[in-house]
Every structure is written in C-alpha cells, then in structure tokens.
Amino acid sequence: MKKVVNWCLIIQYIVGKGLEIENGSFNNFLKKFINFTTQAERVITEATLVGNINGKTIYYIDGADKPKKGVVVIVRDGKIQSMMPSDSKTFNKKQ
Numbered sequence: 001m002k003k004v005v006n007w008c009l010i011i012q013y014i015v016g017k018g019l020e021i022e023n024g025s026f027n028n029f030l031k032k033f034i035n036f037t038t039q040a041e042r043v044i045t046e047a048t049l050v051g052n053i054n055g056k057t058i059y060y061i062d063g064a065d066k067p068k069k070g071v072v073v074i075v076r077d078g079k080i081q082s083m084m085p086s087d088s089k090t091f092n093k094k095q
Helices: 002-018 027-046 088-093
Strands: 049-053 056-062 069-076 079-087
Touching: 027 056, 027 069, 027 079, 049 088, 056 088, 079 088
Parallel strands: none
Antiparallel strands: 049 056, 056 069, 069 079
C-alpha cells in the first residue's frame, strides 16, 4: 500500500501542476483512491463468481443491500483495471 500512496502523491503533484490547481485541492484524492482500492481488493477476495475473458480475470460479488445487484472488478496482469456495478445474470453472460 505504501507504493500506492507514493504514486497517489506523484499523480496529485503532476495533475495539480498541469492544471495549475492550488496545493491542497486534491486532499481527498488520496483517501478516495485508497478507499476505492480497498473495496476492489475486498471484491477480489470475497468474490462469489470468477471468470476469465481475453486474459482478464473478472470477479463478482453480490451487493449487500440488493442480492443479484453487485459489483464486478476486472484485473489484468495482477492490476485492477476497473470496478463497476453489475448483476450476476450479466456476469454469467460474459462467460
């Protein structure tokens, strides 16, 4: 996680400088990025369905409030590529 934090700080600096944004405007960026990554890792470890498509591993977990309405995380080469809402029916069609 330390590498993630370092990259977040570098990205904050580069984007902030490039857009001429005041220092401190990205204060929540790091927290949100860490939260996103933590939730994606949770989906991966608790996945109820796992599939492979075109070299990508896809993980699915049911939603806490609405079963059958959950979240999909796509991983390629061990790196999180995307996380999005989905449902088990759509996930199974992709297999």
